[in-house]
Amino acid sequence: MIAALAPGKPKAAVRAAQLLGSDQRFKILEGHIKKYQHRQDALIEVLHKAQELFGYLEDDVLRFVAWQLKLPASRVYGVATFYHFFTLKPPGAHTCVVCMGTACYVKGSRRVLAAVEEHAHLKAGGTTPDHQLSLLTARCIGACGIAPAVVYDGTVTPRQTPETAVEHIRKWVAS
Numbered sequence: 001m002i003a004a005l006a007p008g009k010p011k012a013a014v015r016a017a018q019l020l021g022s023d024q025r026f027k028i029l030e031g032h033i034k035k036y037q038h039r040q041d042a043l044i045e046v047l048h049k050a051q052e053l054f055g056y057l058e059d060d061v062l063r064f065v066a067w068q069l070k071l072p073a074s075r076v077y078g079v080a081t082f083y084h085f086f087t088l089k090p091p092g093a094h095t096c097v098v099c100m101g102t103a104c105y106v107k108g109s110r111r112v113l114a115a116v117e118e119h120a121h122l123k124a125g126g127t128t129p130d131h132q133l134s135l136l137t138a139r140c141i142g143a144c145g146i147a148p149a150v151v152y153d154g155t156v157t158p159r160q161t162p163e164t165a166v167e168h169i170r171k172w173v174a175s
């Protein structure tokens, strides 16, 4: 657990604390890192989880991972850029991540995903030809209590239905 902000704290620790407070996916990622006991040799697994949660590995995410694993940022960037399955930029201007973990699946995430796929003429993992929307799936984003959950442009949104999901992405998809 990161201690509260305090004067004299290293800049990276201050930023990490801000991230933890601003986006619950960082908390989920922190929990995942704890499961690996902050082991540096778990870097690839941690980056996989991070990409699943965020859709891609943005700068803040890479720095957060570096800080949590006590690795130089250069090492984390090096690994993230070396492997082709990691992506550092969002392919689309907007992202929609449908959670397909057990709790969300049981509550209908498959229908939510199907509705988005149909409306956007897009399969999970793809991006619309105009690069406006990328559609991704995750196994569990740690929000099972509000299943089925969908993350729209970084905002975890509770209890989605096919209708609410289509409503959310409608503005991003040319009809």
Ligand code: FES
Residues within 6 Å of the ligand: 099, 100, 101, 102, 103, 104, 105, 139, 140, 141, 142, 143, 144, 145, 147, 148, 149
């Ligand atoms: S299964 Fe979807 S948030 Fe856990």
